[in-house]
Amino acid sequence: MPDSPLTIFLVDDDDAIRSSLSRALKTRGFDVEAHASAFSFLESYGGSRQGCLILDYGMPGMDGLELQARLNELGHELSIIFITGHGGVPESVQAIKGGAVDFLEKPFSQAILIERLEAACAQIRESRQRTADARARLARIDRLTPREREIVDHIVAHPSEISSKAIAARLGVSPRTVDHHRARILEKLGASSLVEVLAMATR
């Protein structure tokens, strides 16, 4: 999943815009999914796919702001770039407040749109990577035995007592046993020292 391609969603009621933008983005290698109305987008988008939403501000039925509000309500995190025919400061402020990453006035240069899109996509990928890393660490910690887990917890709770002796005294076992466990922990978590484990566990 971390490497699953990002989709660019396009919602605009104007056929010509949809057609020209879809073509332009596909030509640039983006995965594009175009919708003529907010309703049709909401119907097909279940929230599972990550990506960027190019959203027309003024549309009949549900307009761009309303769709943004609805998405926020549903908890779907899409990076939204608004495009509008009659851009005004109040409208843009409201859109940015709602979490939009950008607000482009029609007509706009393709280069700018691509630049904004790529920036947004990069941000998505970065956050996606962070999430994946965190998830992997959690998965590794899950592999520890209860006793090993106990030792890690102790280190986290008492970062100053990381010598085998101190830990053994605390847990009521021999320092040798602690040494054994420590080797297993470092191996399982892929860390080189207990300090690294500490950093991993507290992140």
Add this chain to the structure above:
Amino acid sequence: MLGMNKSLGMVIAICLAGLQFLAVLAVVFSSYISSERALIGHARDLLHDVGVNTIEHSRWFLQPAKDAAELAARLAENQVIVSEDLSQLEQFLFQQLRLASQFSGLYYGAEDGSFVFVMRSPDGPGPFRTKFISTENGARKVELVWRDADFRIVETRRDDADPYDPRTRPWFVRAKDTRETVWTDPYIFYSSQQPGITLSAPVQNTTGEVKGVVGVDIEIGMISHFLARLQIGDRGRALIINRNGDVIAHPLIDLIRTTNVDGTLRFVNIADFDDPVARTAFSAIAAGGGQVGSEAPSEFSYEGEQYVTAILPMPGEILPWTIAVYAPEDDFTAAIKRNRAMNIWIAAAVALVTGLISLALANAIHKPFRDFALRSAMLSRGEIDPNEKLPRTYHELERANAALSEQIVARQRSEAEYLQTFRLAPQGVAHVVPGSGAFIRANERFCAISGYSAGELAHMQLTDLAAPEDLPVWRSVALKDASVAVHRQIRCRRKDGEVIWVSINAILIHGQGQEPLYTVVTMDDITYKKRAEGQIRQLSRELSHLSRGNTMGQMAAGLAHELNQPLTAIAQNADTALHLLGQKPTDVAELNEILSEISQQSLRSGEIIRALRGFIMRDEGARIAFDFGMLLTQTMLLVQAEATEAGVTIETAVPADMPMLEGNRVQVAQVLVNLLRNAIEAMSTGVDTDRLVTVRATAHGRQATIEVEDNGPGISPDITLFTQFDTSKPNGMGLGLSICRSIVEANGGTLIHDDSYVGGARFCFTLPVAREVRDVTEHPETKEHLAEGADAT
């Protein structure tokens, strides 16, 4: 003053009983005072009369003595009887003695010492006795002769040893000295031991020399007997006091004599007198010399009893006596006092009886009034029929009853009418208690509006009908003390929970004493009206949105947005094409598609621009004939709310023969709305005069002119009208007038600002008169166009 709120019966009773009581009281009191005073006065008169009587009696008693003595003296002086002839003298004196029973003796003493004395002798051998003293040949001879009533000698005796000499006696000396008739003070006669008085008169010869003195002894015991016989009340007494204070006559004759130490008798002085009442009353007379100057009535009290007295001096200088009379007042007033007590009882009884009679009378007088009052009260409560005949009574009450019955009938009728009006009023009407707002009664309509039955309302208050938002206003409706009426449009929650709009009027009804009686609340359901109002307001708001936010501006914005769409598509496609051109191999098919799309979108842009231009010119073909007056009326509806809010009056002047005009109705309406709104806004600030907008239409030939003028501040010359973005309005866009001018010109007319007008601002526009007159009101297109205009908002 009798208060007017007293019962008539009480007033009459008090008047009658009170008056008769006062009358009886006055009579009793006055008779009490006057009878006593009269009686005392009467007693005084009586006492005075007694005094006068006594004086008269005394005079009568004494006068014959004087007459007799003086007669004897005169006779002797005139030699009718010779004084030297004692037997002749004796006979004369005897005759005189026989004539007056009060004489006890008469005598004559001569200068030579001879003496003849005829006296009564009740204890002697005969009833009369004569003493002769004579000198015969130097020898003194004293002879006593007793005679019977016929002057016959009964016995004769000699008593020469008797030393009596008349010349030494006071009566002789004084008469001789004064040569007048003199009276002695009373004294007790030696011989008879009776009180008496002696009178002596001198007998003179021709030369004026006194030859002898005639004397008369008068027993005044008779006066005491006379006094004893006088009836002066029961216990009153009269007495005579001499100038030296001696009591010389008293009903109890024994009291006036006392015995001196030498055995002689004398009178008792009043100061020592044994009649204590007399002593108390009159001892002052003795102290004052025994004589009073004049009559003096007085009163005094002795041992707790009140006495009246009278003191009279004996008139004349001869007898220096004072008649004193006293009597207890009670003797005269006791009877009257008894009488008076009885009178009081009788008066009380009379007062009681007449009082009871007056009460009965008052009751009888009052009864018709009472009956009338009762009947009136029953009449006013409707318990008896006003037409029922009145029992016999006074004429005045009959008239009052007639007037009252008439009033009551009128009142009952008006009450019935009011009740009918109340019940059947098309408005909801309710009476509520001022302040609390508790319902007293409510009519059917009120129940229908509120949804509650009259029975339910009876246990409710006005505020129970309030929609929660308007509760404070509802509270104020149940006026407590205000004299003003309340008129409100507020929300009411019906029994079924539905909230409706009602128009509420409340008026506080006062009684005659200005005390609040109840509040009349009228209620109308105005929900429908309110809703219609809301709809009109909404419509006007929408239209205002259209024409005010300047049609063209809004349209231009919309069209500009529209134009952005193809431009965006063109730009994107061009950029894509450029991008594709930078790639090898070039996808010709794709480029082809892109370029054809660019071409399409460019054409679309052109269409949009054409539409923008065509907007103003639009409907050129829809110019139709229309009735300007009707259009104006409709247009005014749209701005009326704003005008009212700004306190502006709009007046229209459209001639009755105004011809049909030709043009696009909606556009003309927009121009009118725009101009009216400008005028209203121009006046909405800083104009104190009556805010007035006048719309005037005139037709002349093929053209009609419509003027819209206001009396606001006018147009500043700094502003160039009809140029976009120039505006004097704080919120204005400055587009209105230029668009108006475009619209008017599109309709074949002109729009100018008449700067010759100085009373405010005046705009004039012209429109062509319809070429052929058609019946516009029948023309369906007219309404369609207006509706279309409204929809376009």
